[in-house]
Structures are given as structure tokens and as C-alpha cells.
Amino acid sequence: MTTDLRTRYAWAGRLLDGESPHTVIDTADASAWTALDVGIRERARFGPAVLPSRARIEGRRIAWDPIEGLQLKLRARAPLSESELALALCHVDGRIREAVIERAADFPGLLPLIVIRCADWAAPVRERARPLLASALPDVGGPDLVALAALVLRVATRGHGTFARDLLDRTLREGPRENVEALLAGGDRTTRRFAHRLAVQERLLSPASLARTAAGDGDVVIQVLCAEAALAAVREGACDEVLGPLLLSRQPRVRSAGVTALRRAGRPAQAEPFLVDRSGLVRACARWVLRQHGTDPLPLYRELCADPSDPKLPPAAPLGLAESGTRTDAALLVPLLPHPSGPVRAAAVAGLRLLDRADTELLLPLLDDPSPSVAREAAAALLPSAEQLPEAWLTRRMAADRPAHTRKAAFRLLRAQGGVTQLRAAVHLLTDENPRLRALAGQTIQLWTVPPADVPLGDAEVAALLDRCTHLFSEYVLSRLRRQLGISP
Known part of the structure; x- marks a missing residue:
């Protein structure tokens, strides 16, 4: 969460009015606590003097003197409310922060501010805050621990923030397992990563649980961490309960780890179905496993790929053939171009590109394919020879009655031709009904460079094209471009 200055000022004012921090901010949000800490100092420096005065801390009714370097002997005679303590803990004067830290022990809700003070830039403040956090942290659990851990890890990025993080790590290792489990299930991404690393190091999760987490978690770092820890159990014999979830995962990295582990488990036959996996990484791992076992x-x-009429042909089979075959295998891919399945046709085109057998006459008609993926792959395969493609034929593919994916594929190839051809195609699409194509055309025009020297200065067509897109340039840029092209304003 990000907060602006107005919001932070308002928070400080509400604390001054006597509200508890738990009614002012979302206490489960670590960024709210750090923003509150900053906001109180900002208001003290740049706004009204709303913070507890030095005299209030001393118990005397005198005005707050903000002069830096003033020597004070804080005796802390007057009782302070929770809101006043919160303001004092974030005070701009380090001596006030130091004087009120020990009082905060009577208010557990202010422990997050103690965490922040453990990383305070003033050494006396840090020295008083750290013992207080060390004595209070073991008693925190459940949702409160989740929120506090997120703040600890956020503050750990500061210059003196490692103390609280190390303390949290030690407390979790020595405390009940339920505390770690709470962090595994809740908290922000940083907290969950921290908890999973700790759980792996302490062997708190079973191999099956690690495999399920790797297969189902949405965080890539946690996926890899748990997958590697789960695979270590394969060497110890826990194959079925680990490999099953990994191989069924929707995450390519996790599936690839499971496929690789099949070699260690002595189950190469199970790798064969993954030769046609939708992920190239998984396919490569499956091929490696089979080769390691002599297949x-x-x-x-x-x-x-031998039967081009097979309706059950896996879409990734042509790609797998190209990834492991030679240029002669292109003869098996060409008959797949009219296959009834769009994904198979697209994979066949991609395979021909990998084998460097992208024949222009063969692939150019595929820009009209009803499948967007086929047209996209055909354009990618034709890009190296874009300058030799017929401009008029491609321009007709950008007509309004053509599908959007066909117009985009044709424009991609015309744009690759550069020069006036690129400008002409981009201006043509400025009025396209598709907003994405219009935006792409506008960006192309703004990045357009002066055409080759064979285009004469003062070319009438270029001048007319620029007149149709003046709204894309400032007056200065447009006049400079016209001067470079020899076009009068």
C-alpha cells in the first residue's frame, strides 16, 4: 500500500485526537505502520506542532522547544495514552523516542512501532527497543504474528534492520510449530517465502506436503524451493507421494523437476508422455531422461508425426520433432500445415522455423489462416525475409474486412521492411477499428526513422503521410523531422 502526504498527515492528526492506531490504520498492513512512522515526523517538521511536547513527557506545562541539540533530561512523570505513546515513538526527536520506549511495554498493540525502532538510526533508541522486542516476540502468535513478521521483514531492508529479522528467525525455530504454519498459510509474499525457507531447513513439512505446495502455489520462488526439497526425498525412497503431485502440476518448472526426478527414481517410461508436453522445458527434460536410459x-x-490426418496428434509433437530432429525432418512437418487442428498447424510452422526451412511461398498464405496462433507463427517465420515479400499483397491483408490477427501479422512484416513502407503501413492502421492496432501504429510512427538515401528530399508521398499523423508529434519534433526530409512546413 502506498500513501500520500495528505493521508499521512490525517493519520497523525487522528492520533492527536486520541484515536488508537488500530482505528487509524490497517494494522495488518506492514506498509501502513512504516507510513505512519514517516507521517508523524513529516507533520512535526512541516506541519503544526501536534506531537507530545518535551514538557508533556516531563510532566511540566511548558511549550515544546523544537531547537535541535537542546539538552533534555526526560523524567517521564506524566501518564501517556496509547495514541500519545504512538506519536512519541515516532517523534522527530530521538531523545523522546528513547524515553517512551519502555512505557510501550504496557501496550501490546504498539509492538509494531517497537519493531521499527529496533532499526532506528539513533543507537540509544535501538538499544532500548531491542530487549523489549526480544521479550515480547515469543508471546505473539496467530494473525498478530503474521502481521508482525511482515513488518519485521519489511524493516529488515534498512541499515539496522537485521536484528529483528534474526530474532524472528530464532524465535520461530525455537517456538511451537504452529507459528511457522501460520506464516506459511498467510501473510504477504515475502513472509511466505521466509516461512517456507525456514520450514524446509527445519524439515517441518513432509515430502508429500512439499510436493503439493510446489504443484499448487502461485509463487515461483516457493515452487522451486519446495520442488527441490521434495525431490531430495526421492533419494530417500518417497517416490510416489512426491512425483505424483509434481508431474500433475500446471507449473512448467515444477513438472520439469518431477520429470527430471524420474531418472533418479528409475522410471524412464513415465517420462515418455511428457515428450509432447506444452512446455519446451518439460519436453527437453523428458528427452534427457529417455536418453539417459538408452532411448x-x-x-x-x-x-x-507420420500420419498428417491423425486427429489425435498432440499439438506439441511437431515442435518436439523440430527440437530434436534435423532439417530432413521438415518433410514430416510440411504435410501438417493443413491439419484440422490450429495448434498443430501453428506448431508445424514453428517447427519449420526452428529447422530453418521457412519457405516463403509455403508460409505466406498462412497469414490468412483462421487461427491467430498460426498467423502469428507464420509472421515470425517470415520476418528474416520480410524485405523480399510483396508490399501490395501484405497491404491488402490490412483491409478492414480482414480478421484482426491477419491485419496484425501483415503489419508486422511491413513494419520490418522499414523506410516509407513502414510509415505507409502504420498510417494506414491509424484509423483501424482495433484500439491495440491503432496504438501499435502510433508507436511505430513516433519511432520511425528517416528513410534511406534513395528516397528523394521533399518526397510528396512522405509529406502527405506526415500530414495525416501530426497529432502524434509536438511542433518541435515534427518541424525537425520535416527539415530532415526536406519538406517545407
């Missing part, structure tokens, strides 16, 4: 995957791919 060449190339004949398997050739057998899969």
Missing part, C-alpha cells in the same frame, strides 16, 4: 526420442517423434 532415442527422435524415432518416437517421427512416429507421432
Whole structure:
């Protein structure tokens, strides 16, 4: 969460009015506590003097003197409310922060501010705050611990913030397992990563639990961490309960880890179905496992792609063939271009590109394919030879009655031709009904460079094209561009 100056000022004012921090901010949000800490100092420096005065801390009715370097002997005679303590803990004067820290022990709700003071830039404040946090932290649990841990890890990025993080780490290792489990299930991303690393190091999770977490968690760092820890159990014999969730995961990194572990488990036959996995990483791991056990995957791919009329052909089979085959295997991919399945056609085009057999006459008609993925792959394969493609034929593919994916593929190739051809195609799409194509055309025009020297200065067509897109440039940029092109204003 990000807060502006007005919001932080308002928070400080509400604390001055006697409200508890728990009614002013979302106490489960670590960023709210750090923003409150900053906001109180900002208001003290730049706004009204709303903070507890030095005299209030001393119990005497005299005005607050903000002069820096003034020597004070804080005796802390007057009782302070929770809101006043919160203001004092974030005071701009370090001596006030130091004087009230020990009083905060009577208010557990102010422990997050003690965490912040453990990383205070003033050493006396840090020295008083740290013992207080060390004595209070073991008694915190449940949702309160989740919120506090997030703040500890946020403050740990500061210059003196490692103390609280190390203390949290030690407390979790020595405390009940339920505290770690609470952090595993809740908290922000940083907190969950911290808790999972600790759980792996302390062996708090079973191999099956690690595998399920790797397969189902949405965080890539946690996926890899738990997958590696789960695979370590494969060496210890816990194969079925680990490999099952990993191989069924929707995450390519996790599936690839599971497939790789099949070699260690001595189950190469289970890797064969992953030769046609939708992920190239998983396919590569499956091929490696089979080769390690003496099986060449190339004949398997050739057998899969041998029948171009097979309606059950896996979409990734043509790609797998290209990834492991040679240029002669392009003969098996060409018959797949009219396959009834769009994903198969797209994979066949991508395979021809990988094998460097992207024939222009063969692939150019595929820009009209009803499948967007086929048109996209055909354009990618034709890009190296874009300058040799017929401009008029491609321009007709940008007509309004053509599908959006066809117009985009044609524009991609015309843009690659550069020069006036690129400008002409981009201006053509400035009025396209598709907002994404209009935006792409506008960006292309703004990044357009002066055409080659064979375009004469003062070219009438270029001048007319620029007149249609003046709204994309400032007057200065447009006049400079016209001067470079020899076009009069």
C-alpha cells in the first residue's frame, strides 16, 4: 500500500485526537505502520506542532522547544495514552523516542512501532527497543504474528534492520510449530517465502506436503524451493507421494523437476508422455531422461508425426520433432500445415522455423489462416525475409474486412521492411477499428526513422503521410523531422 502526504498527515492528526492506531490504520498492513512512522515526523517538521511536547513527557506545562541539540533530561512523570505513546515513538526527536520506549511495554498493540525502532538510526533508541522486542516476540502468535513478521521483514531492508529479522528467525525455530504454519498459510509474499525457507531447513513439512505446495502455489520462488526439497526425498525412497503431485502440476518448472526426478527414481517410461508436453522445458527434460536410459526420442517423434490426418496428434509433437530432429525432418512437418487442428498447424510452422526451412511461398498464405496462433507463427517465420515479400499483397491483408490477427501479422512484416513502407503501413492502421492496432501504429510512427538515401528530399508521398499523423508529434519534433526530409512546413 502506498500513501500520500495528505493521508499521512490525517493519520497523525487522528492520533492527536486520541484515536488508537488500530482505528487509524490497517494494522495488518506492514506498509501502513512504516507510513505512519514517516507521517508523524513529516507533520512535526512541516506541519503544526501536534506531537507530545518535551514538557508533556516531563510532566511540566511548558511549550515544546523544537531547537535541535537542546539538552533534555526526560523524567517521564506524566501518564501517556496509547495514541500519545504512538506519536512519541515516532517523534522527530530521538531523545523522546528513547524515553517512551519502555512505557510501550504496557501496550501490546504498539509492538509494531517497537519493531521499527529496533532499526532506528539513533543507537540509544535501538538499544532500548531491542530487549523489549526480544521479550515480547515469543508471546505473539496467530494473525498478530503474521502481521508482525511482515513488518519485521519489511524493516529488515534498512541499515539496522537485521536484528529483528534474526530474532524472528530464532524465535520461530525455537517456538511451537504452529507459528511457522501460520506464516506459511498467510501473510504477504515475502513472509511466505521466509516461512517456507525456514520450514524446509527445519524439515517441518513432509515430502508429500512439499510436493503439493510446489504443484499448487502461485509463487515461483516457493515452487522451486519446495520442488527441490521434495525431490531430495526421492533419494530417500518417497517416490510416489512426491512425483505424483509434481508431474500433475500446471507449473512448467515444477513438472520439469518431477520429470527430471524420474531418472533418479528409475522410471524412464513415465517420462515418455511428457515428450509432447506444452512446455519446451518439460519436453527437453523428458528427452534427457529417455536418453539417459538408452532411448532415442527422435524415432518416437517421427512416429507421432507420420500420419498428417491423425486427429489425435498432440499439438506439441511437431515442435518436439523440430527440437530434436534435423532439417530432413521438415518433410514430416510440411504435410501438417493443413491439419484440422490450429495448434498443430501453428506448431508445424514453428517447427519449420526452428529447422530453418521457412519457405516463403509455403508460409505466406498462412497469414490468412483462421487461427491467430498460426498467423502469428507464420509472421515470425517470415520476418528474416520480410524485405523480399510483396508490399501490395501484405497491404491488402490490412483491409478492414480482414480478421484482426491477419491485419496484425501483415503489419508486422511491413513494419520490418522499414523506410516509407513502414510509415505507409502504420498510417494506414491509424484509423483501424482495433484500439491495440491503432496504438501499435502510433508507436511505430513516433519511432520511425528517416528513410534511406534513395528516397528523394521533399518526397510528396512522405509529406502527405506526415500530414495525416501530426497529432502524434509536438511542433518541435515534427518541424525537425520535416527539415530532415526536406519538406517545407
